[in-house]
Amino acid sequence: MFSFFKKKTATPDAAPAAPATPAEQPAPRDAAAAPLAIEEPAAKQSWISRLKAGLSKTSANLSVLFVGAKIDDDLYEELEAALLMSDAGIDATQYLLDALKKRVKEDKLLDAAAVKAALKTLLIELLTPLQRPFELGRHQPMVMMISGVNGAGKTTTIGKLAKHMQANGQSVLLAAGDTFRAAAREQLMVWGQRNNVTVISQESGDPAAVSFDAVQSAKARGINVVMIDTAGRLPTQLHLMEELKKVKRVIGKGLEGAPHETLLVIDGNTGQNALTQVKAFDDALQLTGLVITKLDGTAKGGVLAAIARVRPVPVYFIGIGEKIEDLQPFNAVDFVDALLG
Known part of the structure; x- marks a missing residue:
């Protein structure tokens, strides 16, 4: 079972639960402080596999660009088109391309696999602020x-x-x-x-x-x-x-x-x-x-x-x-x- 939520310890002054019918029975007062369930590796792997399947259209369009590709303007143009087709929008696409070109130059990246890894890092950096429990x-x-x-x-x-x-x-x-x-x-x-x-x-x-x-x-x-x-x-x-x-x-x-x-x-x-x-x-x-x-x-x-x-x-x-x-x-x-x- 996934650790779905983060729980905060209940405050001491929380009001006691009133009696309720079985269908409406509230959780015990200390429920919010209960330990979270631990993720099962098999369940998480299944989830990730299904997520990959769901995003396979975009994944295929992006990944194919880096197969035996040269690091040149043609690659960046194709990447721009693929990002726009993935619904990234003009602002995010331009941001990612500019950041990628800068990283390729600073880190002296010479092969397509390294450029793809750099793009993954940039995307993770861009999306991580959206991740919140x-x-x-x-x-x-x-x-x-x-x-x-x-x-x-x-x-x-x-x-x-x-x-x-x-x-x-x-x-x-x-x-x-x-x-x-x-x-x-x-x-x-x-x-x-x-x-x-x-x-x-x-x-x-x-x-x-x-x-x-x-x-x-x-x-x-x-x-x-x-x-x-x-x-x-x-x-x-x-x-x-x-x-x-x-x-x-x-x-x-x-x-x-x-x-x-x-x-x-x-x-x-x-x-x-x-x-x-x-x-x-x-x-x-x-x-x-x-x-x-x-x-x-x-x-x-x-x-x-x-x-x-x-x-x-x-x-x-x-x-x-x-x-x-x-x-x-x-x-x-x-x-x-x-x-x-």
């Missing part, structure tokens, strides 16, 4: 507001995160605040049933009111984590983005300092549009983290480099498929190894 136990309850455009895999991601949190000794409550999309409430209810987690919802409720009720319910029941599903918005729908801001304000009225995490789920296949989404949602909500989904075959992966250069919001998790174990913490070294082979 998701820390549990900082607040009681910890409130998470989760956004994303329709189709990004937001509700499915919430279900997976809830399962992983339960495996780390956390009690979870979900809020069906996505009243904008048809069947979103029902989809979240299904995940709640799978994980034996309570879902706060209203048939035609105001998303801000649903979110407020969920926070109050979690406080009363001693729940560790509240995950609020908010409606998928396109950055161009400004009136809908304003509603998301309202939801965030109302959550803060329900619990001072909340939401403690404001996450955006983005589809790894959407290329530079993903960067546009990060900018828009960050401007509106001040994002604390990202979840990149669907890195499973057609995704190019380079958009993480673009995010790192233009809007370096931490990437907490990446996903490569539909299974629970297909969502794992972002690791820059593993990602670059999969991207460059």
